[in-house]
Structure formats: structure tokens, C-alpha cells
Amino acid sequence: MFVENKGQQEALNYMLNEATGDYFVSLSADDTIETNFLEKCVAIFNLNPCLELIASQTDFIKEDGSPFTEDHVFKHVERASNRTQDQWKQTFGVGNSYFGVECTGHKP
Secondary structure (H helix, E strand, O other), X not given: OOOOOOOHHHHHHHHHHHOOOOOOOOOOOOOOOOOOHHHHHHXXXXXXXXXXXXXXXXOOEOOXXXXXXXXXXXXXXXXXXXXXXXXXXXXXXOOOOOOOOOOOOOOO
């Protein structure tokens, strides 16, 4: 059976549409995460019922796990830091950020 490759974003949209669990994590085939990364994310969601999204810092590493030190366009991406919603909106272009509805402290 042949399935047309429509790209990563289409695949992500399909997976989000089909997901049935409480949480969704998007990882690529070459991503690595700390052993307890998912547990940390769930704990953060449990402490903050208004959260709808958690994003982590991306660090680039070589196949052997050593730090990526060569100059590359990705090396110039600003590192993550805590900011207000308005500060993040100023950083990202229209359509590149996600902020949900105002939360009253209770998950639906």
C-alpha cells in the first residue's frame, strides 16, 4: 500500500486529530529526551491547571551525543527563557504561537 508523504506538519495534524489520551507529545525520530522528561511535564500540568502547552529548550547534539559546536543557523536561535504571554507574542510572528482561552483554574 502506497501512502503519499505529505510532510511533518500534516502528520502532526493527523496525529492530533486521532489522539485519544490526556496528553500529546510531538517528538521526531532523531529527538532525545531526559529519562524523566514526561514525568516532569505531567507534574507541571498537575500543578498548573491553566496550562495547555509545555515547550522545552532545544539543544543540538551530534550523533555520538556530544555538543554541536560548529556554526549553523540553528546555533543563533534565541534560548528559551520565562516571559509573559505578551512578550512571547512580540517575539513570534503571527501564526507561530499558541495561546488558549483564559483559564479559571479548572480543567474542563
